[in-house]
Amino acid sequence: MIVLGLTGSIGMGKSTTAAMLAEEGVPVNDADQVVHDLYRSEAVAPVAELFPDVIVGGAVDRQLLSANLAKNPAKFRELEAIVHPLVRTREKAFLDRQRDLGQDLVVLDIPLLFETGAQDRVDRVIVVSCDPEVQRARVLARPGMTEEKFQLILARQVADSEKRAKADYVIDTGHGLDTARAQVRTIVRELREQAKRTNHA
Template sequence: MIILGLTGSIGMGKSTAAQMFADLGVPVNDADAVVHALYRGEAVAPIEAVFPGATVAGVVDRKELSRQLSENPALFKTLEAIVHPLVRKAERAFLARHRAEKSPLVLLDIPLLFETKAENRVDAVVVVTCDPATQRDRVMKRPGMTEEKFALILSRQVPDAQKRAKADYIIDTSGEFDSTRAQVAAIVRHVTTQKRL
């Protein structure tokens, strides 16, 4: 089974690309979706213990958690120490299931792939990118986004140029959806026709 890791900075089109892999029948493990589930389950109690008031009715209040983190960015490491092991556990279960099903190719959608050294757990890395103006335009359209929040998020991510330099495959999402779709299809064709990466 070939394991692809998909990553990219905020606003680069990673979720769109992941959906295109899924549309081609590639099983996708979405780390963001896993976190959403954890914020309604296993991660709630440990987060409330460190971030009092950051959960409401058994669910993590992302807005309040974000507010507390912006006031004390040093707590990002504490949050990661809670969440990352739980995300890894879900990822291992996903991989075990697809190995048992003899899936030829799977995709791990990992927002902080390089930041968490996850490139060591995949056979090849796919990086989504676009020009900075397009990125900013996409991000600033998100509800509740501010220049400060955008700057904070970027400060915690490996710069796009470094990601591209480390990538095995690059998908440029600056153009039309059809262009992105064609790039995704080309990667799937390439990795599934190689004996080894």
């Protein structure tokens, strides 16, 4: 089974690309969704110890959490020390399940793939990218996004040029959905062929 890592900086079109991969029948483990689920389950108690005022109705309120982190950026590390091991446990369960089902190709959608060293846990990496102007327009169009918040997020991410250099595949999402979808299909076809050859070897 080939494990494909999917990543890209904010506003590059990663979620859209993940949806396209899923449409091609490739199981996708979405790290963001996993974190979302954890913030309503296992992560609540440990996060409450670190940020007691971000728990609302028994769950972590992500907006309160990000406001809190903006004021205390040093606490990012402590939060990551809580969340990352929990995400890894869920990820392992996903991979075991897909292996049991006999899948030839799966995707781990990991926003901070290079930043957290997750490239060591995957066989290939897709980086989604587009021109900085397109990225900026997409991000600033998001509700509640400010220039300051955007810069703070960018500062925590490996530069796009560096991600592209480290990637096995780069999908350019700046030229419309059809072009991106065609790139996704080509990659999936190529990797499925590789998986088939490996299985027959």
